[in-house]
Amino acid sequence: MNDTQALASFAALSNETRLTILKRLVRAGPSGMTAGDVAAAVGASPSRASFHLAAIAETGLITSTRQSRQIIYKANFETLGALMRFFLTDCCADHPDVVSCC
């Protein structure tokens, strides 16, 4: 992960609706959730949820696949791990006080 990707990822995490969506998808497990279920779970209109889901997916933190009529969103733990690694190493220079929090 480079600076540009990290900046976009942090921007994705800096909005309340998007953070709530991400946390919900992380806890949904590998089967993911449909866009409609995400919208209902976070109390957002379909169009608003779609807007934010697209913004998160753009960063790679979540993925989407169409399954017949619905679109399934899933957390992408590989990218989430890469972002954590970026924060730890690139931002914090692997400072022991931060590493010890792991």
Next chain:
Amino acid sequence: MNDTQALASFAALSNETRLTILKRLVRAGPSGMTAGDVAAAVGASPSRASFHLAAIAETGLITSTRQSRQIIYKANFETLGALMRFFLTDCCADHPDVVSCC
């Protein structure tokens, strides 16, 4: 660290100038840097650097102390660690694929 603090922290990290400043301060070590030196290091005007330094300091990710005429900014590794822990646990639910990146 709660959701509100994390949202503000991620917003602080989502701007190129601020991310550059934070990385620079992390590497400056415990003596920190003056506002002027930070501005010069990241190629920003004093007023622009001051604006972004204040935004980061607001989140607690960095601290400031006046030393005679100058203001010394330092990375706050305690808060940086708390943010990492928030991301790992609250966002990622301590998912093994993310934890393994530590």
Next chain:
DNA sequence: TAATCATTTCAATGATTCTTGAAATATGAA
């Protein structure tokens, strides 16, 4: 084919954020 369901896209509006340069504040030196 027509109707329905799930989702996205679009345009308009409002809100927030960033940049710039000038002015203000705070500290120390002459």
Next chain:
DNA sequence: TTCATATTTCAAGAATCATTGAAATGATTA
């Protein structure tokens, strides 16, 4: 006190982002 230095604050304008509801797209069913 006056001047110089370091930094912040402020106002104006530009740019970006979020929300809303209506319309469009894609897929399934009758």
